[in-house]
Amino acid sequence: MRKILLVLVILLIAFSLQAEVLFTGNVTAEGSVGLPYTETAFKANSGILEFDFDLSAYKGNLSFQLTADVTLDGVKDASKDNSYFFPNFKRGYLSISELYLDYFYNAFSIRVGRQLVSWGAADFLTVTNIICPEDFTSLFGDDFYDFRLGIDTVKFSYNGDNTILDFYWTPLFTRTALPLEEGNPIKRILVPETISVGGTSINVKDFTSDDIASPSLSFNSAEYGARFSRYQSFVDYSFYAFYGYENYPMMTYTLSDNTLSIKGGYSKTVMFGADASVPMGDKTIRFETAYFPIRPYQTSAQSQLLYSTKSYEEHRALEALAGIDFMGDVWTLSGQYYASYVFGDVSKLDRKAFDNKATLSISRTFNGDEFEISLSTIIGLNVLDTVFNPVIKYRITDNLLLILSGRIMNPGPKEKGEYGKYKELSSIAFSGVFTY
Amino acid sequence: MKKFSLLMFLLICCSLTLFAEPTAYEIMKMSKELPAPTAVSEKAKLTIHSKKGKDRVRNVIMMSKDYGDVEKSVIVFTSPKDVAGVGYLMFNYTEEADGSQKPSDNWLYMPAMKKTRRIASSGSDSENSFMGTDFTYGDMDDRALSKDDFTLLGSEIVDGVECYKIKCESHDRKEKDPDRISYISKSDYTFRKCEYYDRQGTLHRVLTCYGIKEIDGYLITTGMRMDNVQSGTYSFYELSDIKVNSNEVEDGIFNVAVLERRAIR
Numbered sequence: 001m002r003k004i005l006l007v008l009v010i011l012l013i014a015f016s017l018q019a020e021v022l023f024t025g026n027v028t029a030e031g032s033v034g035l036p037y038t039e040t041a042f043k044a045n046s047g048i049l050e051f052d053f054d055l056s057a058y059k060g061n062l063s064f065q066l067t068a069d070v071t072l073d074g075v076k077d078a079s080k081d082n083s084y085f086f087p088n089f090k091r092g093y094l095s096i097s098e099l100y101l102d103y104f105y106n107a108f109s110i111r112v113g114r115q116l117v118s119w120g121a122a123d124f125l126t127v128t129n130i131i132c133p134e135d136f137t138s139l140f141g142d143d144f145y146d147f148r149l150g151i152d153t154v155k156f157s158y159n160g161d162n163t164i165l166d167f168y169w170t171p172l173f174t175r176t177a178l179p180l181e182e183g184n185p186i187k188r189i190l191v192p193e194t195i196s197v198g199g200t201s202i203n204v205k206d207f208t209s210d211d212i213a214s215p216s217l218s219f220n221s222a223e224y225g226a227r228f229s230r231y232q233s234f235v236d237y238s239f240y241a242f243y244g245y246e247n248y249p250m251m252t253y254t255l256s257d258n259t260l261s262i263k264g265g266y267s268k269t270v271m272f273g274a275d276a277s278v279p280m281g282d283k284t285i286r287f288e289t290a291y292f293p294i295r296p297y298q299t300s301a302q303s304q305l306l307y308s309t310k311s312y313e314e315h316r317a318l319e320a321l322a323g324i325d326f327m328g329d330v331w332t333l334s335g336q337y338y339a340s341y342v343f344g345d346v347s348k349l350d351r352k353a354f355d356n357k358a359t360l361s362i363s364r365t366f367n368g369d370e371f372e373i374s375l376s377t378i379i380g381l382n383v384l385d386t387v388f389n390p391v392i393k394y395r396i397t398d399n400l401l402l403i404l405s406g407r408i409m410n411p412g413p414k415e416k417g418e419y420g421k422y423k424e425l426s427s428i429a430f431s432g433v434f435t436y
Numbered sequence: 437m438k439k440f441s442l443l444m445f446l447l448i449c450c451s452l453t454l455f456a457e458p459t460a461y462e463i464m465k466m467s468k469e470l471p472a473p474t475a476v477s478e479k480a481k482l483t484i485h486s487k488k489g490k491d492r493v494r495n496v497i498m499m500s501k502d503y504g505d506v507e508k509s510v511i512v513f514t515s516p517k518d519v520a521g522v523g524y525l526m527f528n529y530t531e532e533a534d535g536s537q538k539p540s541d542n543w544l545y546m547p548a549m550k551k552t553r554r555i556a557s558s559g560s561d562s563e564n565s566f567m568g569t570d571f572t573y574g575d576m577d578d579r580a581l582s583k584d585d586f587t588l589l590g591s592e593i594v595d596g597v598e599c600y601k602i603k604c605e606s607h608d609r610k611e612k613d614p615d616r617i618s619y620i621s622k623s624d625y626t627f628r629k630c631e632y633y634d635r636q637g638t639l640h641r642v643l644t645c646y647g648i649k650e651i652d653g654y655l656i657t658t659g660m661r662m663d664n665v666q667s668g669t670y671s672f673y674e675l676s677d678i679k680v681n682s683n684e685v686e687d688g689i690f691n692v693a694v695l696e697r698r699a700i701r
Contacts, residue, residue, distance in 0.1 A: 022520075022701065024517040024520060025517075026518075056698070058701070102697070104697070107688075109697070116550055117550070118549065118550035118551045157693075159691070159693035159694075159697070161687075161688070161691060162691050162692070164692065164693050164696075229692075231543065231691070231692050233527070233538070233541050236543075236554050277553075277554035278554075279539070279541070279542075279554055279555075279556045280556070281539075281556065282556050283556050284553075284554050284555065284556045325553075325556070326556070327555060327556065328564065329563070329564040329565055330565075365568075367486060367487070368484055368486065368492065368565075368568040368569075368669075369568050370486065370492075397490075397492075398492055398493065398515075398516035398517075398518070399516065399517070399518075401518070435516065435517045435518045436517065
């Protein structure tokens with residue numbers, strides 16, 4: 001309600017200024033069914049109708065931006081008898097990605113309100129891009145908006161000649177969106193009904209968003225970020241700094257009457273990062289790195305229950321990525337290699353000290369950009385689990401786009417891995433997007 | 437008598453020099469060196485006609501400024517809605533005296549990803565399609581004379597205008613269209629038409645220029661049509677709201693921050 005009131009107030013201001021107003025949006029209808037070899041074979045596991053819109057108003061040095069969407073789940077109404085494998089998890093709701101006022105004077109600007117911020121040079125993978133919390137409620141999406149949540153922040157900028165300097169002060173904490181709503185298929189995988197500890201099967205108590213505590217509103221809980229970017233002929237480079245909360249809440253596991261209870265809470269992290277993009281002939285080479293002098297890492301449920309360890313341990317960590325892009329007339333190719341290393345004793349952590357993965361994306365357009373086929377893959381090199389995302393796009397008109405896509409996750413030969421654990425959610429999706 | 441003969445000989449020589457046709461190279465040089473504004477702001481409508489007969493229209497705002505050693509340009513899509521806000525920033529460097537040219541600097545801002553990407557540049561890039569049209573980036577560029585050899589083939593009337601017909605043969609025979617026949621107006625040296633031939637010597641594309649207007653003392657081509665005779669597609673490129681040397685084209689607009697702030701719309 002507060003959000004809606006805020007929208008109305010700012011809209012009123014914008015229109016009272018007789019601003020230049022731009023309005024655009026999409027209506028997206030998407031349905032997906034499980035692939036034949038999965039538990040959801042031929043059953044609908046999503047049926048979503050989404051209205052998203054973008055309202056911009058400009059008046060002199062002042063501008064206003066609202067980006068929001070309303071999502072409805074059509075399968076929910078059609079499956080009241082629960083005949084579908086997954087009951088529906090997405091309810092009709094308004095979600096505001098961005099809502100801010102921006103004022104600039106010469107090279108200086110201030111932006112206040114909810115904003116989406118993208119840092120770094122990586123695609124799909126996260127190295128320095130930790131300022132906005134992630135949205136884990138769905139596995140696939142097209143835009144940055146689908147995977148990130150806007151932060152309620154104040155941004156001060158200096159925009160010089162080929163130089164950008166941004167400072168962020170985020171007094172209001174934004175929680176990461178976790179797939180904890182009833183019926184979200186991802187929840188079934190992340191929060192199973194039972195787990196095995198030391199060979200004993202233990203029931204898991206239902207875990208909801210209410211079980212995660214957010215930091216209280218205080219000066220000490222504010223987050224801070226800074227970015228310095230410079231764009232030059234031979235190289236573009238940026239430096240980043242962040243002090244705030246880790247994206248994932250740290251989970252505390254407690255056992256009582258053979259039932260496992262989970263509680264979550266957020267912990268602070270510190271990051272210094274840098275990226276660079278170097279054009280080399282018909283290719284661009286990208287680098288990105290982040291050093292964390294303090295980063296909380298989740299301890300495993302087993303170590304918490306057997307050895308009474310804390311929910312997390314703080315470690316130093318280093319992440320790095322190298323990528324190469326080729327953009328031809330009709331072909332686009334992109335490859336990346338990512339590695340992360342956690343320093344110190346990691347025996348009680350829920351991850352290995354060294355992790356690495358690679359991505360590859362290929363796309364080709366036909367007949368202008370009327371028809372496009374693409375394939376994006378991620379390979380977890382530690383356990384060889386994979387994600388394949390083949391997509392076919394056909395643009396009927398400038399306003400109407402049809403998309404057929406596969407979402408295929410495969411576990412590694414010995415372990416499921418970060419991506420392989422979602423194998424049962426492998427599906428084929430069909431969607432239509434109408435742009436207005 | 438001897439003095440008279442010498443005078444007659446000198447007069448004939450002078451007349452021949454005065455009335456002799458310029459060489460192909462001189463014609464191309466005069467066409468290339470027509471006065472051009474330092475800064476231009478314009479709106480462009482790009483119409484792409486597919487083989488199936490469908491038309492797709494893209495509207496963009498274009499601003500450019502020539503700094504002598506570099507020409508800076510910014511292009512921002514205003515429609516269709518799915519690409520509105522996508523922006524290109526390009527720095528094209530002037531050819532050196534020895535014919536060498538520093539590769540261009542290119543950035544692409546994608547609103548959907550909230551990110552500016554560095555785009556590579558190379559010789560082959562100039563042969564890539566310009567925004568999905570039948571034009572290439574090279575067609576939109578000011579091609580260096582040192583890249584071609586020129587032969588004057590004669591004269592021909594193009595759209596009622598008498599033109600020089602000049603064969604342009606690229607030194608780089610690996611280009612997609614290494615040979616061109618250009619038609620340059622005899623009266624004002626404006627570019628009127630161009631036929632592009634592929635590596636097999638087959639006609640590939642035909643460019644026709646129209647709507648040549650004098651704006652603030654400069655001859656500006658406001659319309660171009662490129663027919664791809666091999667694929668059966670064609671594209672229109674029409675300019676409007678052309679402002680030359682306008683204060684609107686400030687030095688400060690040629691940077692990434694302007695794309696990210698969506699200040700051009």
